[in-house]
Amino acid sequence: MNINLLDRNSNPAIILAGILALIVGVGVARFVFTSLLPPMLDDFLTITFAGVLASINFVGYLGGSIFAIFIKDINTKVKFFRFGIFLCLATTLVLGISSNETLWAISRVVAGFGAAMALVVGSAIVMTKLKMDNKTKAMGIHFSGIGFSVFVTDIIVRIVFAYEGSWRDAWIVLTIFGFVASMYSMYILSFDKELKQNVVKHKFDKSLFSPFVILLIIAYFTEGVGFVVQGTFLPDIINSLEGLNGYGSFTWTLVGLAGIPSCIIWMTLANKFGSVNIIIIAMLLQVVGILISALTTNVYLNLFSGVLYGGTFVGLVALFMNLGGKLAGSNPVILMGAFTTAYGIGQVGAPLYSVKLIEIYGNYSNALYVTAAIVLAGVMLLFVAKKFATQEQSKI
Incomplete structure (x- = not known):
């Protein structure tokens, strides 16, 4: 069986792109914050501010999830998916290069919105693109990307610390990793031409x-x-x-x-x-x-x-x-x-x-x-x- 992972219409490529999108959107923009919390508490954050940052991150995610419900057209979904990935990466970089609490707060809200675009809108694109009758099992594999998002970003953090890096270095390395991974996701999770869809009201x-x-x-x-x-x-x-x-x-x-x-x-x-x-x-x-x-x-x-x-x-x-x-x-x-x-x-x-x-x-x-x-x-x-x-x- 010949699997071409650069073919936009190949099911394995679509699932891989979906998993990578979850690693960037949910791992880099959300879960790795938990991974880096102990060193950040030792150095910069208070536990109260960490709780506030977590809460407003979810406010952004909640807003993005509700917003996603109203994006009916698949071509618009692709645009918002790409915009969301960009927001995930930009807000991660902010945490590596800034110590301004207001900037951190804004970046966590925006990262939450980006994560919703990656998870909710990205998953909808994956489901639309998959060419199979019963998609339940394939979507189960796709959602395993949430587990991968915790594991992969945690391993990246461990590698940074193994080389005597700081938590700031970790955020910068995660941004670079996310940029590389997202290039593949954005290429595969799009369409060769604009799809004409009958939007059912x-x-x-x-x-x-x-x-x-x-x-x-x-x-x-x-x-x-x-x-x-x-x-x-x-x-x-x-x-x-x-x-x-x-x-x-x-x-x-x-x-x-x-x-x-x-x-x-x-x-x-x-x-x-x-x-x-x-x-x-x-x-x-x-x-x-x-x-x-x-x-x-x-x-x-x-x-x-x-x-x-x-x-x-x-x-x-x-x-x-x-x-x-x-x-x-x-x-x-x-x-x-x-x-x-x-x-x-x-x-x-x-x-x-x-x-x-x-x-x-x-x-x-x-x-x-x-x-x-x-x-x-x-x-x-x-x-x-x-x-x-x-x-x-x-x-x-």
């Missing part, structure tokens, strides 16, 4: 928002909260535990490794046992992972908390998005938008209450307890939601 269908769907949306809000605290602070949480200083970055590497296959595994299980059942199991595992660092300083259990986090959060995004798309039928954009908005609101709020609790108690434990309780409430809502599901819905 969908009316806002209130009937989609049944009690079952509303409960799912609220549960996804709690998952947005569950994602953030470890997604922002995990290396520092581990480093702050007695006897575990230095293990934080290794735990974060495990997050990336566990995230890579998780989409495909969870999507396969959902296909067999029903999405809501599998979402409940994934969220319960996430609760266990969140509580570990609050309850024990055992090194192996805390490393395992990284595996549980990486192995659940990527899969849960794919599971909820896939479920929203299927429940909405011919109009997936509206439910996917509602799901993303709920998740985004959870993401924006969680770092703010976390830093307040860290300031008051001087450790991460209470922030972790509150987060675990919120995700557990989401699980309870899913059990209630199952009672409202039609026979058809419970099979999805």
